[in-house]
Amino acid sequence: MEIEVEEGAFVEVPTADATGMDRRAFGEFVSHRGEMASYAFGWTTGADPHAGHLTIGMGVGNPGGGTFHARVVQHGDGHGLALTDEPFERVPEGGPDLTAAQARAHDTLPFIWWVADLVLERDRRAAWMLHWLLGTNSIQTLEVFERREPILYVSHDAGDGSWQLIGPSDADPTTGKLGHLHHAVDEDPTLVDILDLAPGESATRAAPGAPWTRHPA
Numbered sequence: 001m002e003i004e005v006e007e008g009a010f011v012e013v014p015t016a017d018a019t020g021m022d023r024r025a026f027g028e029f030v031s032h033r034g035e036m037a038s039y040a041f042g043w044t045t046g047a048d049p050h051a052g053h054l055t056i057g058m059g060v061g062n063p064g065g066g067t068f069h070a071r072v073v074q075h076g077d078g079h080g081l082a083l084t085d086e087p088f089e090r091v092p093e094g095g096p097d098l099t100a101a102q103a104r105a106h107d108t109l110p111f112i113w114w115v116a117d118l119v120l121e122r123d124r125r126a127a128w129m130l131h132w133l134l135g136t137n138s139i140q141t142l143e144v145f146e147r148r149e150p151i152l153y154v155s156h157d158a159g160d161g162s163w164q165l166i167g168p169s170d171a172d173p174t175t176g177k178l179g180h181l182h183h184a185v186d187e188d189p190t191l192v193d194i195l196d197l198a199p200g201e202s203a204t205r206a207a208p209g210a211p212w213t214r215h216p217a
Helices: 100-105 109-122 124-134 181-187 189-194
Strands: 004-014 021-030 036-044 052-058 066-075 078-083 137-140 153-156 163-166 177-180 202-204 213-215
Touching: 004 109, 004 124, 021 109, 021 124, 036 109, 036 124, 052 109, 052 124, 066 100, 066 109, 066 124, 078 100, 078 109, 078 124, 100 109, 109 124, 124 181, 124 189, 137 181, 163 181, 177 181, 181 189
Parallel strands: 137 163
Antiparallel strands: 004 021, 021 036, 036 052, 052 066, 066 078, 137 177, 153 163, 153 202, 202 213
């Protein structure tokens, strides 16, 4: 049996003051041994502190079941997880909400951290959240930056790790603009399919909405 990370619902609504978006993604996890967990993660643009949120629940109806909550924070050039007392979401497989202290004392915490790592690695929406968290920059053609052309070519540079977003027009290096990668996904969520490009890889498509073709390094 293979490990399964099954993406579920995705909900986004404007914040109460209409200055940002609150985004929440849900899904289910099944281990190679048949262990089940439900998860939810999300982020709010413009939020302070600048952090994402993650909920993992397992053991619904069992005495040892519980729901674990953590913040997703920037840690060096990547991300880290910190248990929190504040509940984020309710999930189907979850039990009682655990405080950070209760979660640390729970005998399933190593399993929960393993699930968290796999969810953030395999759920495509998680890459969107992490690029938002890390403020990943991208170099965009002027036409793409001004939303006058769709993105048809994306590359992740092997040298400096930069991302390039190009439309149907030939790229003009003298007019390139610097913009956050997550803003491009805000405008075109189909980019979530290729946000996991490894350094040196690229992807192309024939038109907006068409499937992406990946090109290895």
